[in-house]
Amino acid sequence: MLLDVACGGGLFGPHLVGKGYRVIGVDLSAASLCEARHHGFHAVAQADIVALPFADESFDVVTAGQCLEHVPDPFAVVGELCRVLRPGGTLIVDTIADTRAARLVSITIAENLPVPGRPPRGTHDHRLFVNRARLIRVARAHGVELQLLGVRPHFGDGIRFLARRLEEVRMVRTKSTAVLFLGVGTKW
Ligand SMILES: C[S@@+](CC[C@H](N)C(=O)[O-])C[C@H]1O[C@@H](n2cnc3c(N)ncnc32)[C@H](O)[C@@H]1O
Numbered sequence: 001m002l003l004d005v006a007c008g009g010g011l012f013g014p015h016l017v018g019k020g021y022r023v024i025g026v027d028l029s030a031a032s033l034c035e036a037r038h039h040g041f042h043a044v045a046q047a048d049i050v051a052l053p054f055a056d057e058s059f060d061v062v063t064a065g066q067c068l069e070h071v072p073d074p075f076a077v078v079g080e081l082c083r084v085l086r087p088g089g090t091l092i093v094d095t096i097a098d099t100r101a102a103r104l105v106s107i108t109i110a111e112n113l114p115v116p117g118r119p120p121r122g123t124h125d126h127r128l129f130v131n132r133a134r135l136i137r138v139a140r141a142h143g144v145e146l147q148l149l150g151v152r153p154h155f156g157d158g159i160r161f162l163a164r165r166l167e168e169v170r171m172v173r174t175k176s177t178a179v180l181f182l183g184v185g186t187k188w
Contacts, residue, residue, distance in 0.1 A: 010036025
């Protein structure tokens with residue numbers, strides 16, 4: 001079973017088809033959960049992710065995409081993600097680092113691009129961006145050793161997206177974790 005936390009409209013769903021998981025989504029938004037069902041989620045629950053409505057060690061994989069930077073206490077959420085993950089299971093989060101570079105790229109530039117398709121102004125609050133060292137410490141305290149990997153949008157895809165010639169932009173690896181990053185780990 002795979003739990004996608006703060007799943008929104010379930011954009012992750014189509015990427016999971018055929019992988020053999022029963023996919024469960026949690027979000028606060030009922031409208032988004034309805035969309036997630038249409039994107040292939042098998043079941044959804046409307047709940048606050050600081051108190052997930054699931055028993056300990058229920059899931060083989062827990063994912064949290066673009067969610068930690070939207071909650072006031074991301075570290076409490078990380079504790080919850082680790083709690084519902086079974087030993088040997090995989091945790092995957094992606095979020096934004098609490099750095100000046102991230103603030104410049106994710107807010108000053110991205111939210112003010114004079115192009116369609118940019119994130120609306122106010123999408124991000126830099127005060128919620130996530131401290132990487134603390135994220136690692138908190139996950140470790142809950143039994144998950146996270147490895148951080150820097151990611152960025154594929155430049156060519158980004159240009160085609162802005163020109164409205166592409167609907168999705170691939171993310172690719174980059175050395176720096178100072179802006180967007182993935183945290184991946186296994187629970188012992
Ligand atoms: C930027 S969207 C990310 C959606 C999805 N994970 C994705 O990558 O496309 C953030 C989502 O977090 C949800 N959210 C924010 N705070 C939440 C909370 N405390 N509990 C549950 N969902 C929350 C919002 O409703 C929204 O759908």
